[in-house]
């Protein structure tokens with residue numbers, strides 16, 4: 438076998454890029470949730486702009502036009518908030534979870550539920566093509582774990598009462614849900630941090646970082662191979 442084939446196959450086997458669609462359906466790839474940073478701003482914008490009008494309504498409470506989405510992404514503060522993402526094999530963001538830490542008084546609806554100074558508010562979106570594959574649930578679980586390790590004991594989510602999928606996820610997580618005038622406020626009480634929960638989050642972040650590196654290298658290797666003189670696609 439030619440050495441370039443060996444390189445391609447090795448990278449493909451490690452990432453999802455080389456698996457055929459049937460194999461992927463039978464045994465879907467693990468969902469790896471990674472903390473995002475400044476360098477992901479462009480991909481975040483692409484993810485949000487891809488949401489259609491009804492998804493924008495569900496995610497932001499109003500069908501935000503492109504200019505306001507752009508402003509929202511430009512203003513995201515990665516030092517204040519925590520943003521999580523799930524990448525596909527092409528490094529496109531197929532899921533984004535935004536965790537904002539805010540003073541308890543800013544959310545009167547749950548202010549009485551905690552003695553801590555801060556609460557967390559969570560918003561999530563998953564690309565249409567990636568729904569039903571546990572991406573939203575994994576982003577939620579990771580956000581809850583992050584709150585636990587950041588000494589925040591109340592995770593809040595606001596959604597439309599018609600958002601059955603989100604209400605299902607909230608119910609499954611054991612959130613208390615309050616429905617009022619077509620809107621739903623849900624909150625989750627979170628256990629205090631534990632050495633095991635801190636370690637678990639660190640391990641998950643490492644695994645997601647490794648998965649990202651494999652996908653990035655796989656893409657770079659394919660690009661390099663395509664540029665080799667005489668390279669032919671079968």
Ligand SMILES: CC(C)(COP(=O)(O)OP(=O)(O)OC[C@H]1O[C@@H](n2cnc3c(N)ncnc32)[C@H](O)[C@@H]1OP(=O)(O)O)[C@@H](O)C(=O)NCCC(=O)NCCS
Nearest residue numbers: 495496560561562563568569570571572573574601602605
């Ligand atoms: C809500 C959203 C994030 C879910 O993402 P997802 O990756 O498809 O979610 P998951 O695959 O983790 O879980 C979906 C669950 O809802 C269930 N579900 C799907 N449609 C449903 C419906 N109409 N009614 C009830 N449950 C439903 C699925 O069966 C699955 O349940 P399970 O985990 O018990 O099998 C996604 O649909 C989305 O981005 N919607 C638009 C934005 C939005 O609504 N954001 C939330 C407001 S902040």
